[in-house]
Amino acid sequence: MTELPVTAGRLVVRRFTAADVAAFTAYRSDPHVARYQGWAAPVPEADARQLVAEFAEAEEGVPGWFQYAVEAGGVLVGDVGVCLADNRMQADLGFTIAREHQGRGYATEAVRCVLDRVFATGVRRVSAECDARNTASARLLDRLGFGREGLRRRHTWLKGEWTDDLLFGLLAEDWDAAAPGPAIFACRPNLLVADVGASLGFYADELGFAVGWRWSDRKARFLTEGEPHEPGTALVGRDHVQLMLTQVPGAHTTRLHLDVHSAAQVDRLFGEWRERGVEIAEPPFVRPWGKYEMRLHDPDGNVLRVSSPPAS
Known part of the structure; x- marks a missing residue:
């Protein structure tokens, strides 16, 4: 220990x-x-x-x-x-x-x-x-x-x-x-967001991700001249997942799949996030394709699908 x-x-x-x-x-x-x-x-x-x-x-x-x-x-x-x-x-x-x-x-x-x-x-x-x-x-x-x-x-x-x-x-x-291991185990996207500060508020304060760093050096990040460099890019992580948040103008929406080991862990995350006041778009239930899944949206409208195999 x-x-x-x-x-x-x-x-x-x-x-x-x-x-x-x-x-x-x-x-x-x-x-x-x-x-x-x-x-x-x-x-x-x-x-x-x-x-x-x-x-x-x-x-x-x-x-x-x-x-x-x-x-x-x-x-x-x-x-x-x-x-x-x-x-x-x-x-x-x-x-x-x-x-x-x-x-x-x-x-x-x-x-x-x-x-x-x-x-x-x-x-x-x-x-x-x-x-x-x-x-x-x-x-x-x-x-x-x-x-x-x-x-x-x-x-x-x-x-x-x-x-x-x-x-x-x-x-x-x-x-x-x-809890055979960390709940979330497979995902590492780079999300384009309109406001890094707002996204950090959602992922860190509401979903419990830890902030790894914030980076605002445009040249070090190999950005083009048209991309903003304040507040730039941030990294957040939870369990075995790291998410890059990069601020770029315009609308950016995607579907983010967060895979967990069991239906019990989906329920655990659902209870934790609901306790923090996170708005859950769809509570957990077994989808027609067999996944036990809940859905929520981040400030940019990105869809987060948190799913596992159905409970046995």
């Missing part, structure tokens, strides 16, 4: 540091964030400082809780906690994202990264539970492949009331089967 920190799409998953106290105090003190959690808001700064110090000193991969800090754009946006059992083969999961950073798919990316790390150590099962009213967390667990294993009615006394608990479980073999 690689050492922390690690990059997970748009995020950095790392250890906590003393510099995180202010941001950690702020989002843990938000009543909206704390509503279904076990702590009461607001959280005193002294308590938060003590917690962060404990998180920073904890050792990953030993029995007990380990809290991962989740960073986006240099800002702490939340945390993911894993409690490893004494037998080192089972674990419990928890996660929190600051309110201003919710709805962007950060929780999905962060939890997926942590699950990859946990299962890589030989853990065979990860359990999670949430308040039955916490539909956002339940949807996230569903999307990541957790099975709903039970409902404990009026089980927890929390903040002056009895609450129902939803129980979830995920086995290592199910995680491996659902």
Whole structure:
């Protein structure tokens, strides 16, 4: 297992540091964030400082809780906690994202990264539970492949009331089967676009592609005199796919095929992108030619067809 920190799409998953106290105090003190959690808001700064110090000193991969800090754009946006059992083969999961950073798919990316790390150590099962009213967390667990294993009615006394608990479980073999490798594996076009900035906003901010570079040197790019050189060309990538975005005047539309391994991964991408607010032109379904496919459009009208063989 690689050492922390690690990059997970748009995020950095790392250890906590003393510099995180202010941001950690702020989002843990938000009543909206704390509503279904076990702590009461607001959280005193002294308590938060003590917690962060404990998180920073904890050792990953030993029995007990380990809290991962989740960073986006240099800002702490939340945390993911894993409690490893004494037998080192089972674990419990928890996660929190600051309110201003919710709805962007950060929780999905962060939890997926942590699950990859946990299962890589030989853990065979990860359990999670949430308040039955916490539909956002339940949807996230569903999307990541957790099975709903039970409902404990009026089980927890929390903040002056009895609450129902939803129980979830995920086995290592199910995680491996659902994600045999990176989802997207075959495509590397050079898309001509009217506005590189707008295209970067779509592919990076909405679809979760990482920006590799932006290039505006006209001569170095072997462009003709008629082609614009500001802001020029950019490279974005996700999984095993890299897309070139080159700004050229006029209308440019094409059909982009993104191939994934399984129907389950199409559904996973559909859920992730819908959570980020991406407008899906056609949701996934089995096409007459046998592909399980969804479609969406980028700002230039390019058609993105995301497909796999149908579910068996």
